[in-house]
Amino acid sequence: MHLIVLIFGIVLLPEAYPLKCYECLLGSSGTCTDTEVQCPSSSHQCGVLRIASYAGGTELVNVQGKSCALPDQCIEGSINYGIARTVITSKCCTSELCNTQPAPEPSKSSPNGKRCYHCDGQQCSATLNCAGNEDHCISATVTAGGAKAVLKGCASEQICLGIKNPQMKSFIEGEISCCQGDLCNSASSTSAGLLLLVAPLISLAMFS
Structure with a gap:
């Protein structure tokens, strides 16, 4: 039965x-x-x-x-x-044509106690207070638009997981890694311009 x-x-x-x-x-x-x-x-x-x-x-x-x-x-x-x-x-x-409303505006974030290195001028030895759900430190050596630069800072776990996205890899040439623990993204020299800081994230987040 x-x-x-x-x-x-x-x-x-x-x-x-x-x-x-x-x-x-x-x-x-x-x-x-x-x-x-x-x-x-x-x-x-x-x-x-x-x-x-x-x-x-x-x-x-x-x-x-x-x-x-x-x-x-x-x-x-x-x-x-x-x-x-x-x-x-x-x-x-998960229903037909349900994505009518825009995505929510970002909420204000407060420091969460975690610290990572970031690039300030020509050095990447300055410390940065992470905010919101930024629970990882990130390091990157990237080439975009013919310019090579080092990026360091704080990132959320989901951003770090998204680094494996093929869209991200096709847009940026270079090594990107995340780690957990205060100041785990060790200091180094050379920093990036604003274009390199913003454009890769747009590529990373776009729906395929």
């Missing part, structure tokens, strides 16, 4: 079809025009994304996007290089 019920249950279960979601490209104005797209597989959800970058108290970038996304692409995190901090907020949902 139980076997018959199980067979009927399998036969009558609805087939898992890919969702339709709204899609729009990130724009410098922070807005985009929605179009409907079919997700590539039933594993994808509908997602919204916001990337905001700051230097001091000045907002450098605040862009938004919508698309199909895998669950592990729906991240909340930040990366802080001292002179610039980038915050990523996103949200995923």
